[in-house]
Amino acid sequence: MRSIRAAAAGAVTLSLALAASACGGGSPTGGGSDGAPKTLTYWASNQGASVEIDKKVLQPELDKFEKRTGIEVKLEVVPWSDLLNRILTAATSGQGPDVLNIGNTWSASLQATGALLPWDAANFDKIGGKDRFVASALGSTGAQGKDPAAVPLYSLAYALYYNKQMFADAGISKPPATWDDLVAAGRRLSKDGKWGLGAEGSNPSENIHHAYVFVKQHGADFFTADGKADFTGDATVAAVKQYVDLMAKDKIIAPGNAEYAQNQSVSDFAKGKNAMLLWQTATANLESQGMAEDAYGIAPVPVQSGTPGTGTGVNSMVAGINLAVFKNTDNLTGATEFVKFMTGDEEQKILNKAYSSIPPVKAAQSDPAFNTPANAVLKDTLAKSAVALPQVPAESQFETAVGTAIKELFADAAAGRAVTTASVEAKLEKAQQQMPAE
The missing domain is CATH 3.40.190.10 (Periplasmic binding protein-like II)
Structure with a gap:
């Protein structure tokens, strides 16, 4: 997926047949009085014209999340040329972020590493349910017959x-x-x-x-x-x-x-x-x-x-960005809350307006901003004539x-x-x- 995606061009040489025990995620964080971590690390993909523009878009929203939950989100915007290899390295080393963006075409490959949290029915219920999302976006979240490895965040065509x-x-x-x-x-x-x-x-x-x-x-x-x-x-x-x-x-x-x-x-x-x-x-x-x-x-x-x-x-192709959680994060509750926040109706409108993308959350698409003549072409394409890239390991x-x-x-x-x-x-x-x- 650049506004948009200046897609990953580095050669991928790491094997994707990794043992589940090599899963990454969850950098050490300080705990509060109840022992629960009060920070999250977040790798965001470079969606805007520059990394600095992404920081300007995202930081106010992360501050909003901190105000609501007391959890600070440490943001790193990763260029597309580095992102896939960074993720694969994190999966093998066990040192990665708590939450990260992935290009939706990578979902099945990264799913095969065992490093990402599976989004089963129970996990989807924690963020409002699977049926909130557009079907075409869910089609690029992992291999068929398996629980998704990520949740749709931005839809593109x-x-x-x-x-x-x-x-x-x-x-x-x-x-x-x-x-x-x-x-x-x-x-x-x-x-x-x-x-x-x-x-x-x-x-x-x-x-x-x-x-x-x-x-x-x-x-x-x-x-x-x-x-x-x-x-x-x-x-x-x-x-x-x-x-x-x-x-x-x-x-x-x-x-x-x-x-x-x-x-x-x-x-x-x-x-x-x-x-x-x-x-x-x-x-x-x-x-x-x-x-x-x-x-x-x-x-x-x-x-x-x-x-x-x-x-x-x-x-x-069904283009877009998914939001994933490293399975061994030490703040699973906070990470899940963050995914719920980022995929909530309010944030979906704010973020997808900023990036001129289409919300993969059905309720957010009703906003007039996503029903302009230009966006009508993109929405119609996603609904009728776009297909997911092969969801194979x-x-x-x-x-x-x-x-x-x-x-x-x-x-x-x-x-x-x-x-x-x-x-x-x-x-x-x-x-x-x-x-x-x-």
Whole structure:
């Protein structure tokens, strides 16, 4: 998940087949007169345009929690480039925070470590019940058939952002609904040093998010029904090639975007260098960079043909942030209270407004702020045409291996090297060989 997510790009080499006895969490804290700890440590993911902006958003809310409960929350905002490896290290060392944010796509992988508190019915009851949450958000909280490893905090979806003035200048009257339309528009817009579309070609997780949508639109998947990696099927190869071809063949993405990994394409869009952007809930990020909200439009991510919907009409992965508790925290009661606070109706409205995300809590979505035309696109996508990334134990390795393969393909395209069906298949075969043995 950046406003938004400048996704984790570090290679994951730690094994996820960890013994439950290696669970992490719970830094030492001072106790009150009753012996109960009076502090919590919280690792928050970097959701805003900078770590400092996140601190400004979160600290007043943490102060509010302390005033209500007497529990001080020690905050650390962790950049996405560090977060996954920090969490895995904490899981093996036993030294981690009490509560932490995780990208929802990692839920099953981190669940497999045994380090996170399972959210069974009893634990959900402590925070108001499982039925408070939107079903699509709960679908990215862990492996099917197991108690969730985390609780939804922020829901995000991909959309197509387009520069209204650049479209008008090019004589384009409406946003593209299909990839053919997008390529045609992109070619008209790619001129005079400006480009049709931006991308983060050096960001493995961002690559995975887009490639997964293309693969689903081709009626395929990266994993079989029993959870085995299957990266080299004809439809999968064709889907990945279609995505990379936006730079390699269609030439609507600047070659320099092959090196982008930290929101540079968002910055380019805000500055009018790119006419279109495929991004997760970008409003707050664009606003922080000085782009007025009426300067751009928001539309669903294109599909192969027809309109978005279930099946091959998928046009987003279910993006978002989950809130997890390390199982061996020495302040389980306080940690549970904190999760209840952060997922309460009031806080859900405050936090999701700040990050331009969608509350995964049903009651909070009734706020008018989440029913603007822009948010209507995101809510409709999440409800009708978004799918969760594979909830398998090796998901984080999948993101790294396949995301890096696509990074290398973008590098080939930028350097003028041919991107062919054979070269795409070879990269994906290499990625599959990097996956853990069954």
